[in-house]
Amino acid sequence: MAYTDFQDFLTRLEREGELKRIKACVDPYLEITEVADRIMKMPGGGPALLFENPKGSSIPLAINVFGSRKRMSIALGVNDIEDIACEIAEMLKPEVPSGLLNAARELLPKLGVLAKMPPKHDKGDGRCQEVVLTGDDIDLGKFPILHCWPQDGGPYITLPLVFTNDPNTGKRNVGMYRVQVFDRNTTAMHWQLHKVGAEHARITAEKRQKIDVAIVLGGDPVLTYAATAPLPPGIDEMLFAGFIRKKPVHLVRAKTVDLEVPEDAEIVIEGKLDPSELRMEGPFGDHTGYYSLADMYPVLHITAITHRKNPVYPTTIVGQPPMEDGWLGKATERLFLPLLKLTLPEVADMNLPIEGIFHNIAFISIKKRYPGHAFKVMHALWGLGQAMFTKMIFVFDHDVDVQNLKECIWRLGNNIDPERDMCVVRGPIDVLDHASRALGFGSKVGFDCTRKLPAEGFNREWPDVIEMSQEVKTRVNSMWSSLGLEGLG
Numbered sequence: 001m002a003y004t005d006f007q008d009f010l011t012r013l014e015r016e017g018e019l020k021r022i023k024a025c026v027d028p029y030l031e032i033t034e035v036a037d038r039i040m041k042m043p044g045g046g047p048a049l050l051f052e053n054p055k056g057s058s059i060p061l062a063i064n065v066f067g068s069r070k071r072m073s074i075a076l077g078v079n080d081i082e083d084i085a086c087e088i089a090e091m092l093k094p095e096v097p098s099g100l101l102n103a104a105r106e107l108l109p110k111l112g113v114l115a116k117m118p119p120k121h122d123k124g125d126g127r128c129q130e131v132v133l134t135g136d137d138i139d140l141g142k143f144p145i146l147h148c149w150p151q152d153g154g155p156y157i158t159l160p161l162v163f164t165n166d167p168n169t170g171k172r173n174v175g176m177y178r179v180q181v182f183d184r185n186t187t188a189m190h191w192q193l194h195k196v197g198a199e200h201a202r203i204t205a206e207k208r209q210k211i212d213v214a215i216v217l218g219g220d221p222v223l224t225y226a227a228t229a230p231l232p233p234g235i236d237e238m239l240f241a242g243f244i245r246k247k248p249v250h251l252v253r254a255k256t257v258d259l260e261v262p263e264d265a266e267i268v269i270e271g272k273l274d275p276s277e278l279r280m281e282g283p284f285g286d287h288t289g290y291y292s293l294a295d296m297y298p299v300l301h302i303t304a305i306t307h308r309k310n311p312v313y314p315t316t317i318v319g320q321p322p323m324e325d326g327w328l329g330k331a332t333e334r335l336f337l338p339l340l341k342l343t344l345p346e347v348a349d350m351n352l353p354i355e356g357i358f359h360n361i362a363f364i365s366i367k368k369r370y371p372g373h374a375f376k377v378m379h380a381l382w383g384l385g386q387a388m389f390t391k392m393i394f395v396f397d398h399d400v401d402v403q404n405l406k407e408c409i410w411r412l413g414n415n416i417d418p419e420r421d422m423c424v425v426r427g428p429i430d431v432l433d434h435a436s437r438a439l440g441f442g443s444k445v446g447f448d449c450t451r452k453l454p455a456e457g458f459n460r461e462w463p464d465v466i467e468m469s470q471e472v473k474t475r476v477n478s479m480w481s482s483l484g485l486e487g488l489g
């Protein structure tokens, strides 16, 4: 099931009719964005695109490879992303096996899956190191790096897997943080305040040292997804990727920095960053649909670029939703639901709509058991990793289909007395939120859209939802053809 590399994934997409090749010369300066944006806005997300002749570069560019539920599933090697969610739920099941023999029988296959997960450390060069560029040969200009939107501060590497190690523990982190190109061998590093890469940099600053960074492009698409996943700090994204692809990720030592990188990557950019050296980064047309404003971010000095002999440059654009990154987010919504249920078993389902850019709006359904239960769930989410960024949480009863936005709006409009059912809190906010009172700090709101209990001060009668009886429905079904309404209703 696992892909041998990014190009193997592209071959699979093409075989499935999910990839279109573009031979025409299209400019990475704005033009590719306009083409890709029109395609991403198509119903169902359009196809993935392979620009074979991007202007000014001999390296082909792939975009929108994750841009639909189907391609996201193909990327993760399953029929549907829900399959992985089921597998995770199965692994987390707190079974109490009867007897020692049963315990062994039930646990061993699960442990077998786990044993396949840890990354393997290969000796020698990886495929990502077929070409090694150092010194004056380093030149980011040879890659078709997109200048995405008119007001962007420059060209941006938009699908980077940023590898760093915790300077205290040596534990690896991989996050996706956009990279603005300043010149042939210097970039910015947009790891936001709350992200693990930024914490690694803060620890490094305390030690008055520099931090080694590797920016990886490509590899099995599972690796790219893993870089975006909100894993707790200390959980290795490469272990998580190994779990999803059911095969270990193979790593090799980078050439000029003290890090390991996936041997199957297309391109690796190695560099060193002094956390105290800051430079203006941005603006950047962001996934909020607005430009994120320019601000000071650290500078990365590139020490080597390694790549395959014939690499493909993977990229994306973000902007007004829906965009490709929405599907990476949907995968997270599905894969992390079983993990959420581990701490919040009352949660039935959640929907983070793509238009809510994932952390702006969350619709959650719960099996409500006690007064204030909906508020407890909101507070738990605001205290849970990157769910802390959720600006608006709407909590419904378990029988509400939160995947159906029409039902959500109907229920929430009816079921709330705003003063009683609304809870406003203050805390950390996504750095990209331009409406909050300060960068990274502001307020969040939760709405209890559940049926109210007497102990919540509700002493009126709660009305039933209007529904026809099953008996009448069956009777009308059987008379439908005699009504002259075929094909209607």
Ligand SMILES: Cc1cc2nc3c(=O)[nH]c(=O)nc-3n(C[C@H](O)[C@H](O)[C@H](O)COP(=O)(O)O)c2cc1C
Residues within 6 Å of the ligand: 158, 159, 173, 174, 175, 176, 177, 178, 179, 190, 191, 192, 193, 194, 195, 196, 197, 227, 228, 229, 230, 231, 316, 318, 325, 328, 386
């Ligand atoms: C396309 C894309 C671009 C992203 N760009 C950034 C970025 O520039 N900075 C950032 O801090 N997070 C960015 N993110 C979100 C992080 O990748 C995400 O929060 C991830 O879980 C961070 O990993 P960490 O917890 O290891 O820091 C981006 C996500 C996607 C899908």
